[in-house]
Amino acid sequence: MSILEIRDLHYEADNTKILKGISMKIEEGDCVSIIGSSGSGKSTLLKICADLIPISKGELIYREKNYKRYNPIELRRKISYCVQLPHLFGDKVYENLEFPYNIRKEKIDKGRIVKLLEKFNLDESFLEKDIKSLSGGEKQRISIIRNLIYKPDILLLDEATSALDKENAMVIEKYIEELNKEGVTVIWITHSLEQSERIFNKRIEISEGQVKSIERI
Template identity: 45%
Template structure:
């Protein structure tokens, strides 16, 4: 479903990503690991079409990225950044945003169900986001990302602000949608997490894919 062919990224004469080739199948989960500053986030930002490769090509469903309108591609290949980015005043402001982008009706029942799944059942959609803890805000961003199920979900340290109990809770939600066909690439520095559930584990060092291990 997703294929990278000799993808590279250079900025200011610095090579951040160097000739990475990778194929991702429908419903496949890949843990992306490696040292800080090795290019993992840049790689996911390229796959998420937030920046363009300076070398190589990325294909989605057999077509090059430039064959798609960026807005349409980003609805199918969804990127959740490492930083916690909420907007507006309320939880509803955030969970309604994906439906606004799609010019669709906001499904409040689904939003409430997702809030319960991420462990925030005590909150109402009308509640302010400004008094929430960092971990709670991170879970709102995850719920927002899952209001629509993408074909590819890119997660950059999606549980970094969460304790072990809530990390496992989020993992279960994510891998439930993997079973339904969503492909996931998940950057994690948690070694135990990188060995749970995933079909593959890849290691990025100095911008290169240096290791690739199947779950077996």
């Protein structure tokens, strides 16, 4: 059963056609890598899937219902998007990791936060760190943790390990693989052909705003 279906998707900005009739089905439990050259439309596609920018033409279907039939806030809780360049707010790391609880008006589960930090080769002391003192790789990991406090139905990752060394990139991959085995559908943009083959069951190549190929791995 498809969890996400994209039908004849077009996107245009500043009189430039960026997506030109993208169609695909993502099955529930898929772990999909998306590859393609810079400027091919990959990030735009994920932003649209995350309901962050409007489409020019086409349809997006989540669990057999058009995106337009969902409350946007509820949809974005089910479909979680990790941007390539992480944005942390406030002063301390803790402010970012308590945020998912605060917007849901739920009790903060500090134990879960610490457990996730440890999964990502960080420790509890990071909660009190000033976000300005963090490296690019640390910011990237904190941003991913913030997105995973609540497990989504679909996880969208845009170059999620681009600022990480090989060891920490593998840590992220391993955890995402675990989530996928628990039922989270994953769509991950990567520039690394090697990475696109490791944990995925499907690879989609985007070229000049169109699907060039879809292959099972």
